[in-house]
Amino acid sequence: MSATxxxxxxxxxxHHDDHGPAKGIMRWLTTTNHKDIGTMYLVFSLLMFLLGxxxxxxxxxxxxxxxxxxxxxGTFNTxxxxxxxxxxxxxxxxxxxxxxxxxxxxxxxxxDMALPRMxxxxxxxxxxxxxxxxxxxxxxxxxxAAGWTLYPPLVLQTGDALPLAIFAIHLAGASSIMGSINIxxxxxxxxxxGMTLLKMPLFVWTWLITAYLLIAVMPxxxxxxxxxxxxxxxxxxxxxxxxxxxPVLYQHVFWFFGHPEVYIMILPAFxxxxxxxxxxxxxxxxxxxxxxxxTASIAFLSFIVWAHHMFTVGMPLAGEMFFMLSTMLIAVPxxxxxxxxxxxxxxxxxxxxPPMLFALAFLFLFTIGxxxxxxxxxxxxxxxxxxxxxxxxxxxxxxxxxxxxAIIAGVYYWLPxxxxxxxxxxxxxxxxxxxxxxxxxxxxxxxxxxLAGMPRRIPxxxxxxxxxxxxxxxxxxxxxxxxxxxxxxxxKCVRGGAQASARVWDDAKTEGLEWTVPSPAPYHTFxxxxxxx
Amino acid sequence: xxxxxxxxxxxxIRRTTILLALVALAIYVAFIASGVxxxxx
Numbered sequence: 001m002s003a004t005x006x007x008x009x010x011x012x013x014x015h016h017d018d019h020g021p022a023k024g025i026m027r028w029l030t031t032t033n034h035k036d037i038g039t040m041y042l043v044f045s046l047l048m049f050l051l052g053x054x055x056x057x058x059x060x061x062x063x064x065x066x067x068x069x070x071x072x073x074g075t076f077n078t079x080x081x082x083x084x085x086x087x088x089x090x091x092x093x094x095x096x097x098x099x100x101x102x103x104x105x106x107x108x109x110x111x112d113m114a115l116p117r118m119x120x121x122x123x124x125x126x127x128x129x130x131x132x133x134x135x136x137x138x139x140x141x142x143x144x145a146a147g148w149t150l151y152p153p154l155v156l157q158t159g160d161a162l163p164l165a166i167f168a169i170h171l172a173g174a175s176s177i178m179g180s181i182n183i184x185x186x187x188x189x190x191x192x193x194g195m196t197l198l199k200m201p202l203f204v205w206t207w208l209i210t211a212y213l214l215i216a217v218m219p220x221x222x223x224x225x226x227x228x229x230x231x232x233x234x235x236x237x238x239x240x241x242x243x244x245x246x247p248v249l250y251q252h253v254f255w256f257f258g259h260p261e262v263y264i265m266i267l268p269a270f271x272x273x274x275x276x277x278x279x280x281x282x283x284x285x286x287x288x289x290x291x292x293x294x295t296a297s298i299a300f301l302s303f304i305v306w307a308h309h310m311f312t313v314g315m316p317l318a319g320e321m322f323f324m325l326s327t328m329l330i331a332v333p334x335x336x337x338x339x340x341x342x343x344x345x346x347x348x349x350x351x352x353x354p355p356m357l358f359a360l361a362f363l364f365l366f367t368i369g370x371x372x373x374x375x376x377x378x379x380x381x382x383x384x385x386x387x388x389x390x391x392x393x394x395x396x397x398x399x400x401x402x403x404x405x406a407i408i409a410g411v412y413y414w415l416p417x418x419x420x421x422x423x424x425x426x427x428x429x430x431x432x433x434x435x436x437x438x439x440x441x442x443x444x445x446x447x448x449x450x451l452a453g454m455p456r457r458i459p460x461x462x463x464x465x466x467x468x469x470x471x472x473x474x475x476x477x478x479x480x481x482x483x484x485x486x487x488x489x490x491x492k493c494v495r496g497g498a499q500a501s502a503r504v505w506d507d508a509k510t511e512g513l514e515w516t517v518p519s520p521a522p523y524h525t526f527x528x529x530x531x532x533x
Numbered sequence: 534x535x536x537x538x539x540x541x542x543x544x545x546i547r548r549t550t551i552l553l554a555l556v557a558l559a560i561y562v563a564f565i566a567s568g569v570x571x572x573x574x
Contacts (some may be wrong), residue, residue, distance in 0.1 A: 189545040224562035
């Protein structure tokens with residue numbers, strides 16, 4: 001990012017103190033301020049992380065040893081299904097949307113999001129969606145239990161929870177689409193004078209591309225679950241072979257959404273890491289333009305690889321070859337990114353503050369997840385890995401030390417800008433080391449379990465898998481407990497701490513408009529547009 | 534706020550919003566229509 005502000009009039013905003021937030025609960029119910037809404041998204045996602053994490057701990061407790069100990073198989077299936085839905089749609093996505101709400105207007109020099117009332121509506125729609133999903137757990141017949149992919153015909157056996165879960169997905173999808181529209185129109189219309197597209201920070205770029213992805217694929221998922229709904233209640237047969245339908249059609253439609261969804265979660269993470277590594281390397285980002293083109297290439301390729309999730313379903317050899325090779329192609333732009341982050345650090349004056357530690361862990365551990373993805377792209381080999389714990393290890397490496405670590409890095413990077421306080425560095429580093437160690441204890445053994453043939457989504461297993469399951473569960477409890485440090489640290493930082501300066505990381509190389517406003521960032525930033533040269 | 538969008542920006546915001554919403558709606562309808570066509574063959 002090469003943008004530097006030459007004039008930031010109105011950054012202090014002394015004359016606008018009367019425009020501060022409303023008091024009490026009404027502030028949060030009716031706010032149209034991007035910072036308030038960003039905060040609400042982040043708090044919501046933290047609550048969902050804790051809820052989804054608690055479900056994961058019950059799953060790991062059940063799998064601690066062979067045999068049935070804690071929950072019955074039906075409840076286990078419900079937990080795996082709802083854990084995934086909560087983590088994907090309730091935790092990771094809203095966390096990146098929260099960061100986008102906070103940072104995009106400040107990074108492009110806009111006074112707020114372009115559609116502030118729709119911004120508020122998007123957030124509260126998400127709350128409604130997850131209230132419904134959580135309520136569905138208590139319906140007769142139990143919660144949704146067919147896995148987060150909701151494959152028919154299995155999912156059509158769900159009891160009264162099905163319409164609630166589908167309606168929840170529709171609402172969450174509508175919320176995401178509205179949020180994406182808001183992000184695109186903000187970036188395309190409200191950039192400060194001089195902020196050309198190729199001067200935008202990488203976080204803004206990755207979110208712009210993510211928002212287009214969301215608009216392209218969320219309606220696809222909405223269409224798929226609408227067809228499930230009509231199959232269940234209105235006797236259509238989209239996915240019922242007996243009526244002329246095709247259950248495999250659902251899988252194609254689902255994964256046409258599902259694979260880009262992975263990039264919807266990881267591209268903003270790439271953006272966060274691309275902000276942090278240059279700062280603490282004290283060098284500009286290596287290959288800015290190539291980072292933008294690599295992001296766009298990854299987004300394009302994400303549309304033409306979906307059937308690599310379906311190799312074992314059966315498809316013509318040409319289809320297998322196409323999806324195998326197109327999947328492997330993704331390694332090229334992803335490799336460009338990993339190379340550029342590494343080259344940014346090369347001969348840099350590195351320092352290892354908590355955001356940098358999490359960004360570095362992201363770089364190593366996401367790459368492990370990427371490599372296991374390449375292994376699974378090989379169609380004949382995928383027949384061995386499919387539906388085993390190897391897959392579970394792969395996507396958790398991409399999403400936990402990948403997306404989640406980048407989100408945590410982003411929070412540690414910008415938290416002093418939001419609160420005006422520095423946080424406890426020692427505690428944050430303790431949080432990092434505990435997280436980095438336990439996340440590997442948790443997920444790395446799952447590669448071994450998968451290669452040894454342990455299927456996913458089972459509550460009981462053969463005794464040959466006992467040892468590594470026990471290790472994995474210990475890692476799970478350790479990882480879960482270490483996140484309480486994060487919650488405590490944020491709470492402590494919000495309540496007080498050493499005053500943060502406007503640049504926050506004074507001895508590092510902070511670029512970008514967000515560092516030109518005081519800390520905490522004023523309620524209204526850039527009432528007069530900054531000029532970027 | 535003083536730096537609210539000017540008229541040209543407002544037009545851009547309105548146009549882009551409507552266009553993107555229509556694209557999302559069209560994709561939703563198209564995928565359901567593809568399901569209808571597939572289930573009739």
